[in-house]
Amino acid sequence: MTDASNTTTVNTDATKIMGGTGEPIIEVRGMDKFFGDFQALTNIDMVVGKQEVVVVIGPSGSGKSTLIRCINRLERHDRGTIIVDGIELSDDVRNIQEIRRETGMVFQSFNLFPHLTVLENITLAPRNVRGVPKAQAEAHAMELLERVKIPQQANKYPGQMSGGQQQRVAIARTLAMRPKVVLFDEPTSALDPEMVKEVLDTMKDLALEGMTMICVTHEMGFAREVGDRVVFMADGMIVEVGSPEHFFTTPQEERTKLFLSQIL
Amino acid sequence: MTNEISLLSTGEDPMSVPEAPRSSQKLSPGAWLKVNLFNSVTNSIITVVVGLIAAYVTWQAVAWVISKDFTIIRDTLRIFMIGQFPDDELWRLWVSGAILVIAIGLAAGALARNSYELAESQGLEPESSSVLDLVRRFWAIIAILLLFASFARTAQPKIGIVAVIILVFVVRQLAWSAPVAIRSRAVYISALLVVGSTLVVAGTSRLGGACVGIVVFAWALNESGRRDVAAMRGGRFVSWLLPLVVAAIVAAIVAAIGFDGYGWDDWGGIHVNLFTAVVGITLGMPFGILLALGRQSKLPVVRTASVLYIEFVRGVPLISLLLFSKLLLPLFLPIDMERPAALTLAIVVIMGFSAAYVAEIVRGGLQAVPKGQTEAAQALGLSPGAMQRMIVLPQALRAVIPAMVGQFIALFKDTTLLTTVAVLEFLDAATIANNQPQFLGKGLAPVTYLFVAVGFWAFSFTMSKESRRLEQRLGVGTR
Numbered sequence: 001m002t003d004a005s006n007t008t009t010v011n012t013d014a015t016k017i018m019g020g021t022g023e024p025i026i027e028v029r030g031m032d033k034f035f036g037d038f039q040a041l042t043n044i045d046m047v048v049g050k051q052e053v054v055v056v057i058g059p060s061g062s063g064k065s066t067l068i069r070c071i072n073r074l075e076r077h078d079r080g081t082i083i084v085d086g087i088e089l090s091d092d093v094r095n096i097q098e099i100r101r102e103t104g105m106v107f108q109s110f111n112l113f114p115h116l117t118v119l120e121n122i123t124l125a126p127r128n129v130r131g132v133p134k135a136q137a138e139a140h141a142m143e144l145l146e147r148v149k150i151p152q153q154a155n156k157y158p159g160q161m162s163g164g165q166q167q168r169v170a171i172a173r174t175l176a177m178r179p180k181v182v183l184f185d186e187p188t189s190a191l192d193p194e195m196v197k198e199v200l201d202t203m204k205d206l207a208l209e210g211m212t213m214i215c216v217t218h219e220m221g222f223a224r225e226v227g228d229r230v231v232f233m234a235d236g237m238i239v240e241v242g243s244p245e246h247f248f249t250t251p252q253e254e255r256t257k258l259f260l261s262q263i264l
Numbered sequence: 265m266t267n268e269i270s271l272l273s274t275g276e277d278p279m280s281v282p283e284a285p286r287s288s289q290k291l292s293p294g295a296w297l298k299v300n301l302f303n304s305v306t307n308s309i310i311t312v313v314v315g316l317i318a319a320y321v322t323w324q325a326v327a328w329v330i331s332k333d334f335t336i337i338r339d340t341l342r343i344f345m346i347g348q349f350p351d352d353e354l355w356r357l358w359v360s361g362a363i364l365v366i367a368i369g370l371a372a373g374a375l376a377r378n379s380y381e382l383a384e385s386q387g388l389e390p391e392s393s394s395v396l397d398l399v400r401r402f403w404a405i406i407a408i409l410l411l412f413a414s415f416a417r418t419a420q421p422k423i424g425i426v427a428v429i430i431l432v433f434v435v436r437q438l439a440w441s442a443p444v445a446i447r448s449r450a451v452y453i454s455a456l457l458v459v460g461s462t463l464v465v466a467g468t469s470r471l472g473g474a475c476v477g478i479v480v481f482a483w484a485l486n487e488s489g490r491r492d493v494a495a496m497r498g499g500r501f502v503s504w505l506l507p508l509v510v511a512a513i514v515a516a517i518v519a520a521i522g523f524d525g526y527g528w529d530d531w532g533g534i535h536v537n538l539f540t541a542v543v544g545i546t547l548g549m550p551f552g553i554l555l556a557l558g559r560q561s562k563l564p565v566v567r568t569a570s571v572l573y574i575e576f577v578r579g580v581p582l583i584s585l586l587l588f589s590k591l592l593l594p595l596f597l598p599i600d601m602e603r604p605a606a607l608t609l610a611i612v613v614i615m616g617f618s619a620a621y622v623a624e625i626v627r628g629g630l631q632a633v634p635k636g637q638t639e640a641a642q643a644l645g646l647s648p649g650a651m652q653r654m655i656v657l658p659q660a661l662r663a664v665i666p667a668m669v670g671q672f673i674a675l676f677k678d679t680t681l682l683t684t685v686a687v688l689e690f691l692d693a694a695t696i697a698n699n700q701p702q703f704l705g706k707g708l709a710p711v712t713y714l715f716v717a718v719g720f721w722a723f724s725f726t727m728s729k730e731s732r733r734l735e736q737r738l739g740v741g742t743r
Contacts, residue, residue, distance in 0.1 A: 114659065
C-alpha cells in the first residue's frame with residue numbers, strides 16, 4: 001500500500017495520451033449510455049492518440065464492449081460527445097457513415113459473411129463503399145491475406161475454416177477499408193485456446209506497424225506486452241488508467257486490485 | 265426359436281441400429297432384409313402386416329387401372345393439354361415451347377457447370393451431373409410427358425414432345441461445355457428467351473419491349489460492373505446511363521417490330537396451370553420481398569401499409585379474391601373501359617396473393633439472419649440498402665428455399681381454382697371431357713381425375729425433390 005502511494009506515475013486520467021504520436025484521433029467527453037433505465041456507461045472521458053494501442057479490461061458487464069460499440073455507432077450514446085478523426089458523432093447519417101469508414105471493428109464471433117468467399121468478404125466493402133476497382137481490391141485483399149498468413153484460403157467459404165483463421169480473415173476484412181482506427185471487441189474470447197495465439201500475433205504485428213487500436217480483451221499477456229495504456233472499467237465507469245507496467249505491478253484502486261487478484 | 269431370436273436381437277440391437285444406414289449399401293439383399301426389416305419380433309410382425317396391406321392396395325389399384333378404358337383421354341387429350349387453343353395458331357405453342365426449353369437447358373447447363381467448377385476450386389468433391397443423373401432427378405416429369413405423348417392420336421404431338429425432351433438435354437450439354445463468356449451470361453440470355461417465348465403466344469410487342477428492356481438493363485448494369493467502370497472518370501455515366509440508353513433502344517426496337525402474340529382468351533389445359541403458377545410466383549416474389557422489408561421499415565406509413573396488405577390477403581381465401589376480381593371489380597371500372605381478360609385478372613390476383621405469402625416466408629428468413637451480420641456490414645460502412653441487398657437478403661432467401669418451393673407447389677395446385685373464373689384449366693378439362701356427348705353418363709370421371717392427379721403429382725413431386733437437393737447443396741458451402 002505504501003509502495004503504491006509512492007508511485008505517482010499511475011494515471012487515472014484517461015484523457016492523457018500515453019503512446020503513439022501524441023495527436024488525438026478519438027475523443028470521448030462526458031459520455032453516458034442507458035439501456036432503458038439501466039445506466040450502462042457513466043461519464044466516460046477518454047482520448048486515444050494516433051498510433052496508440054489502448055487495452056480496455058474489466059469484469060464482464062462493466063461496459064467495455066458498449067464503450068467501443070458507441071465509438072462506431074453500433075450503439076447510440078445518450079449524453080456527451082464523441083469525436084473521431086475530427087468528425088463529431090451525431091444522428092446525421094452521413095457523419096455516421098464517414099466515421100464507420102474510418103473505424104474498423106473486429107467482433108468476438110467474427111461475423112464473416114457465410115455466403116461469400118474469403119476474397120469476396122474482404123473486397124465487398126472497398127468495392128461498394130470506396131468504389132475501388134475489382135482487380136485492385138483483390139490485389140489488396142491478397143496482400144492482406146499474406147499479412148495474416150492465410151493466402152491459400154482466398155477461395156474458401158468461412159464455414160470451411162477454423163475459428164482462428166476466420167478471425168484473421170475478419171481482421172483482413174477490416175484492414176481492407178484502410179481504417180485509421182481498429183476496434184477489437186474480445187477478438188479471442190470465442191476461440192479454442194490453441195488458436196488464440198495466432199490471432200494475438202496478428203494483432204501484435206498490426207500494433208507494431210503503427211495502427212491505432214482499442215482492444216477489449218481478457219488477454220493480460222497481450223495487454224502487458226502490446227498496450228501503450230490499460231484502461232480498467234467496472235460498473236460502467238473508468239476506474240483506473242495507466243501504463244501496463246504500472247497497472248499490473250502497482251495498481252492503486254481497491255477495485256482494480258480485487259480484479260487483478262481474481263484473474264492473475 | 266423365440267429364444268434364438270431374442271438372443272440375437274439383444275446381442276445385436278445396440279450395434280446394428282446405428283450401423284444400419286452406413287453399411288446398408290454393402291449388405292447382400294438377404295442381410296439387408298434381416299437388418300432393416302426383420303431385426304426383432306415386433307419389427308418382423310410390422311413388416312409382414314404392412315407388406316400385406318401394401319401388396320393388397322397395389323394389387324387393387326393396378327387391377328382397377330388395367331380394367332379401365334382410357335379412350336376418353338385419347339379423344340380429349342388436347343383439352344387437357346391446351347384447352348381450346350385454335351388450330352391455326354398452334355405453331356405458336358410449339359415455337360414458344362421450343363424457345364422455353366432452350367432457355368431452361370441453357371440456364372441449367374451453365375449454372376450446373378459454374379457450381380461444378382466452384383466446388384472443384386474449393387477442393388470439394390463436385391457433384392456429378394451426367395445425363396443419367398438428370399434422368400434420375402427429373403424422371404417423373406419425363407415420364408408424364410411421355411405418357412401425354414403416348415395418349416396422342418396423331419404423330420405430330422408425339423414427335424413434338426419427344427423432340428422437346430431431347431432438345432432440353434442437348435442444349436444443356438452444349439451449355440455445359442460452352443465457353444465461360446457465354447456461361448457467365450447465360451442467366452440474362454435465358455431471361456430474354458423466356459420473354460421471347462411468352463411473347464410468341466401472348467402479349468403485345470410493346471409489353472414485350474418493356475420486359476426485354478428490363479432484362480437488358482439488368483444485363484448491361486452487370487456488364488458495366490464487371491469492368492469496374494464505376495471507378496473510371498465519367499464512371500457514373502457509363503455504369504448507369506449507358507445501360508439505361510442501351511435498354512431503351514433495344515426495348516424500342518422490340519416494341520417497333522410489331523409482332524404480337526395471340527390473346528389468352530382461348531388458353532387452357534395444364535399449359536395454363538403451369539404458366540399462371542410460374543408467372544404468379546415470379547412476379548409475386550419481388551413484390552413479396554418488398555412487403556417483407558416494408559413490414560420491418562422504421563417508417564410507420566410503409567410498415568402499416570405492408571402489414572395491412574399482408575394480413576388482409578392472408579386472411580381471405582384465394583377463391584374469394586378470384587371471384588371478386590371477376591364479379592365485383594368490373595363494377596368499379598369506368599363504363600367505357602375494356603374489360604380485362606379473365607386470365608389477366610387471375611394472374612394479377614395470384615401474383616398479389618402469392619406476394620403476401622412470400623412476404624411472410626421472407627420475414628422468417630430475415631429474422632433468421634444473425635444480428636452480427638448486420639453489425640459487421642454496418643461497421644464496414646455499407647449503406648442500409650447495400651447491406652440488405654448483399655448481406656441480409658442473400659442469406660435470408662437461401663434459408664427459406666424449402667418454404668418458398670412449398671408455397672410454389674401449393675400455388676401450382678391452387679391454380680385449379682381458376683375454373684371459378686371461367687378459365688379452362690387442367691382439372692376443369694376433366695369435367696369438360698366427361699361432358700362430351702359420347703362420354704356423358706358413362707362414369708368415366710375417375711379415369712379423368714386419375715389422369716389429372718398424376719399430372720399434378722409429377723410436377724409437384726419433382727419440384728419438392730429438387731428443392732431438397734438445392735437445400736443440401738447450398739448447405740455444403742455455407743456451414
